[in-house]
Amino acid sequence: MQIVNSSQAFPNISGFGPQVSTANISMPASVTQATAILTGFLAEFGNNNDHHLGQIDVQVNVPPGGVNGTSVTVNVSLGLRDWSGNWDDNYNGTVFFSVIGE
Numbered sequence: 001m002q003i004v005n006s007s008q009a010f011p012n013i014s015g016f017g018p019q020v021s022t023a024n025i026s027m028p029a030s031v032t033q034a035t036a037i038l039t040g041f042l043a044e045f046g047n048n049n050d051h052h053l054g055q056i057d058v059q060v061n062v063p064p065g066g067v068n069g070t071s072v073t074v075n076v077s078l079g080l081r082d083w084s085g086n087w088d089d090n091y092n093g094t095v096f097f098s099v100i101g102e
Contacts, residue, residue, distance in 0.1 A: 002027050002101045005039070008076040012046035012092040018057045018079025025072045031101030034072045036060040039096045043080045046090030054083040060097040072099050 004027055010019045027034070041058045045051045057079035066073035080091035 002029065002031060004028075004072075004099045004101075005096070006074075006099065007094050007096045008074075009094045010078045010092055012090050014046075014090045015087055017081060017087040017091070018059075018077045020075065020077045023074045023076055025074055025099045027070045027072060027099070027101050030069045031067055031072065034062050034067050034099055034101035036062050036072075036074045036097050036099050039098050041078065041093060041095045043078060043091065043093035045080065045082075046092050051082040051089055053080075054085065055079070055081050058095055060095065062099070067101070072101060074099060 008021050008023050038060050059077045061075050076095050078093050078095050
């Protein structure tokens with residue numbers, strides 16, 4: 001078993017969500033299967049206005065076909081919005097995760 005810790009930062013953005021990114025993780029040795037687990041996150045509204053947290057969406061997963069030798073692809077998403085239900089507020093953050101491969 002191999003475990004690699006990583007993170008994905010998301011820039012300050014508004015107007016849509018959740019933000020989705022792909023991380024390519026290098027494992028120490030070749031693996032045939034892998035999974036990603038969420039280990040933590042930091043999410044914040046990107047301006048000084050008063051906001052009330054309404055919804056946060058944080059996900060990590062290894063898609064089908066995401067394992068190729070020592071390379072593992074991880075889909076990472078982050079979304080944050082207030083009680084208005086709209087994606088109209090600036091938000092940013094970092095998602096922390098581990099990849100476990102065999």
